[in-house]
Amino acid sequence: MMMNLRFHVLGDSLAAGVGCALVEQSIGYLLAERLRGAGHDVTLRIHAVPGARSADLAPQVREATREGVDLALVVVGANDLTRLVPPPVGAQLLRDAVEALAEAGARVVVVTAPDMGVLTHVPPAFRELVSQASRAYGQAQADAATTAGATVAQVGADVFARFAADERMFSADRFHPSAAGYAVIAQALAPHVLAAAC
Template sequence: MVGLRALRVAAMTAGSVGGLSGVAYTLLNTQSRQARTIIGVPRDLPFNADGVYRPDGTGPVALSSTDVLRFAMFGDSSAAGLGAESPDRLPGVVLARALAEESGRPVRLVTHAVSGSRTTGLIPQIDAALVDPPDVAVVMIGGNDVTARMRIGTSAALLAEQVRRLTDAGTAVVVGTCPDLGTIRPIPQPLRTLAQHWSRALARAQTRELNRTEATSVPMAAILGPWFRDRPDEYFSPDRFHPNGDGYALAAGVMLAPLCAAGGVWKSSR
């Protein structure tokens, strides 16, 4: 999800405005190398379990039906589910099964999310999806924008622009805003505090821009940050960087109600 070298470079850039001292520069540089050594480089791709999920809990299956609820996942590794221990623990699968149960309809899951994506990466993902627009969609993006030093305002505006492409096509969209990067323990202090500050600032900007669209935003950092901060052994995968299946279950849990409401699954809530 995050490039530690880029985060360190971003810290250097921010600090230089106020005259970052040589000692501080050396500290952040050392901390970035330390975190990269601990975390390593992800070598595995996320599982893929796209297909149709039935209300009885079976799936994925090949099913041709006109009554299928089309559901898509967009974004980065948090949407793709990197770190989940098995396909059935992917956030998209958890949500697809829950949508099928709540709606009483089969749900076809298509995952467009790509690990490492920045908000600019939504453009080709949504290009592909608009060939056959989904009925409902989840977008989870932002962490890589922080480490890539993308301007917060530019990033948030681009997110809203891409979300509008989906809503204009008739898709109900729920966006999980940027997670709290300050919960990632292998990032030492004070680098972790900088990561937390920037990620939360981006999340607020994303929410402001999304409020001008028809999408629903979910503040992932505010809701999930305390869980990941206080119980990292339970919710992070072995790389201590990406969530595990339980972490993704938490994320899916806070996304489900807004997704059902936005998609008209719970008719009484509209």
């Protein structure tokens, strides 16, 4: 008998799908479809809140664990970077969230902070510096998430290069992905999510 997979998506506007014209174009829905295609009976719940930082994960985690969660995707870090949250602080908050989800029986996949240097409104002279800061923050997140038992799904440099080279990857606000951008990100994350679901 096929068991229901309770798939919860937590985090910020990227996890919520800001920039999509349709909710079905968001990361959570795209990955839920990939899970269904792999034979899982999936119930999807999205707890993500636009603007959320790592400090805002705790209430989302409480919602997810109260409902029951088998697989959790956590996407966070962009707002920590824009608000200059120190990497050790954000990483510890992320670790706390992962540990709480794991204690509730969830397998957890963490997507680390994006490369903010690809954003067009970042002046060219500062893009490499912003990219370095993004990578440093993402590495602190990855170390914390791994220690807490999560699978880390870092979006590769090839994906960020596509965003940097093609403005169609961005929505009208030039900050959030478009439907095409979310599709590229979901494609990169799918192997990690599918592996964690098994």
